[in-house]
Amino acid sequence: MxxxxxxxxxxxxxxxxxxxxxxxxxxxxxxxxxxxxxxxxxxxxxxxxxxxxxxxxxxxxxxxxxxxxxxxxxxxxxxxxxxxxxxxxxxxxxxxxxxxxxxxxxxxxxxxxxxxxxSPNITVGINFLIMAARLLREIAPFADVEILEQHFRDKPEVSGTAKKIAESLDVGGEKITSMRLGGIVGHHEVIFGFPYQTVRLIHDSIKRxxxxxxxxxxxxxxxxxxxxxxxxxxxxxxxxxxxxxxxxxx
Known part of the structure; x- marks a missing residue:
């Protein structure tokens, strides 16, 4: 091709x-x-x-x-x-x-x-994370959800991937926490808070x-x-x- x-x-x-x-x-x-x-x-x-x-x-x-x-x-x-x-x-x-x-x-x-x-983030891993997060959200709609995104220092806007995760889980943008740090390519984390347990789905882009x-x-x-x-x-x-x-x- x-x-x-x-x-x-x-x-x-x-x-x-x-x-x-x-x-x-x-x-x-x-x-x-x-x-x-x-x-x-x-x-x-x-x-x-x-x-x-x-x-x-x-x-x-x-x-x-x-x-x-x-x-x-x-x-x-x-x-x-x-x-x-x-x-x-x-x-x-x-x-x-x-x-x-x-x-x-x-x-x-x-x-x-x-x-x-x-696709705002085209890595296989992050899209698998989104699919898994949607399934867990469907299984446990009562769980608390928070989204953490970390990127390189000069990225100005909130991650489009984080916004997509929030949209796919039917939660608002206030559930997204952003951090900008030198040396980070891309980190996305979805945290589900259950009674008596916590589930974290994590994806890190190590290299572009x-x-x-x-x-x-x-x-x-x-x-x-x-x-x-x-x-x-x-x-x-x-x-x-x-x-x-x-x-x-x-």
Whole structure:
């Protein structure tokens, strides 16, 4: 599968490294706001870099066609590439946490024309945590719930993943506690307070390459999906249902 990567910050560069090493994917190019540097060396590969502009993108895709876009840039990028995704039916995996409602509606609309996965945190582990937390919340709706998120010092906003956890558990934002500390990539913890016991579900991102393995997982799962808008939960539940069915038939 030929892939174009949008965004080459701290997360994007880690994702590029993972995708370039995965034999299932062929990382064709990287797009950034400025188009600099003009190329990136990953192992023995030299990956061209282009500027992400609406005027330039159509010609670039004609000359450098891909099957999928992986977006680790910012919420504004979707407006630049969405028309081309719709026209070409490109698969999209986006890990942007700051879409507003109108931007998110546009991504859902793209699901009519392409395979689109949208997840504010694209690590396999955190999405498994969310799935497990939802199950526990359903089993014990009476339990107290608190969410703790810790990130690197310069992250300004409340974690989009923490907001998603709160939404999935039907609790308000006041249940989220945020901490900013040097050296932390990402820590999310869901604490359930029961009478006489406590349950803690914890996920730590040790290196940003975890985002790359999550993106690679999503791309592979979407191969066998019809056109539509997906969350990471959808892909995991597809796997869970397959395992349950396999258990019933074995």
């Amino acid at each position: 030929k892939v174009g990567l949008i965004g080459y910050g701290k997360a994007g560069s880690a994702v590029a490294q993972v995708l370039s090493e995965d034999p299932r994917y062929d990382l064709q190019w990287i797009a950034t706001r400025s188009g600099n540097p003009t190329a990136v060396t990953l192992g023995e590969q030299t990956i061209p870099v282009t500027a992400l502009t609406q005027e330039h993108l159509s010609d670039w895709l004609d000359q450098h066609p891909v099957d999928a876009l992986v977006d680790f840039s910012n919420a504004a990028s979707a407006a630049i590439y969405s028309d081309e995704v719709q026209r070409r039916g490109l698969t999209v995996v986006t890990a942007i946490s700051s879409y507003d409602d109108s931007q998110l509606d546009r991504m859902r609309e793209l699901g009519k024309y392409a395979k689109v996965l949208c 390459e975890a985002f790359g393995t999550g993106a690679a997982f999503a791309l592979n799962e979407l191969r066998n999906c019809p056109q539509g808008f997906y969350t990471f939960d959808d892909l995991l539940m597809k796997r869970v249902r397959a395992q349950i069915l396999a258990g019933h038939t074995s």
